[in-house]
Amino acid sequence: MLSVLRADLRAKQVLYGGDGPPVSLPRALMADGTLAVLLFRCQSALSGLGLAPLALLPHLLNKWFNGCVIGVHARFGPGFVLIHPIGVVINSSVRGGCNVWLESSVVIGDNRGRSPVLGDDIFIGSGAKVIGGLMVGDGARIGANAVVLKDVPAGALAVGVPAACRPGVNEDR
Structure with missing residues (x-):
């Protein structure tokens, strides 16, 4: 767990460093969203150890202190960053790869028992909704307030309501 937390903090350092060098570890620790990821x-x-009822304690603390709800069985790889956790809602059956970055008020939800699977190096903008049994390919970007109801190919940019994909987005976050 500690190695994954270190990867999460390194990703946050890179994010907050922008185009320059990564920011200091204390700044990353004090930044919005770090407590939510912790x-x-x-x-x-706790859930992975079969202690799902005990996992409800950090789940509730996250809800009360950070205003976000992340399902107890949701899984994300190293480098998970909640840029601003307020309003984030993630279904318990969501799976995400490495380096998934989420802005505020993002909803990643279930539709008819099926939830999204997110690849690696994903950015989801503020207010976006990703709903149903779809795939978001590696390196994809989802724009603010987009409503994604279909697969997003690797490297694509998804924008609009409902979201349409523009291929070949190779920009940095």
């Missing part, structure tokens, strides 16, 4: 990682560890 509580999520605790809940995931």
Whole structure:
């Protein structure tokens, strides 16, 4: 769990460093969203050990202190960053790869028992909704307030309501 938390903090350092060098570890620790990710990682560890009822404690703390709800069985790889956790809602059956970055008020939800699977190096903008049994390919970007109801190919940019994809987005976050 500690190695995953270190990867999460390194990703946050890169994010906050922008185009320059990564920011300091203390700044990354004090940044918005760090407590939310820490509580999520605790809940995931407890759930992974078969202690799902105990995992509800960090789940509730996250809800109360950070205003976000992440399902107890949701899983994300190293480098998970909640840029601003307020309003984030993630279904318990969501799976995400490495380096998934989420802005505020993102909803990643279930539709008819099926939830999204997110690849690696994903960015989801503020207010976006990703709903149903779809795939978001590696390196994809989802624009603010987009409503994604269909697969997003690797490297694509999804924008609009409902979201349409523009291929070949190779820009940095």
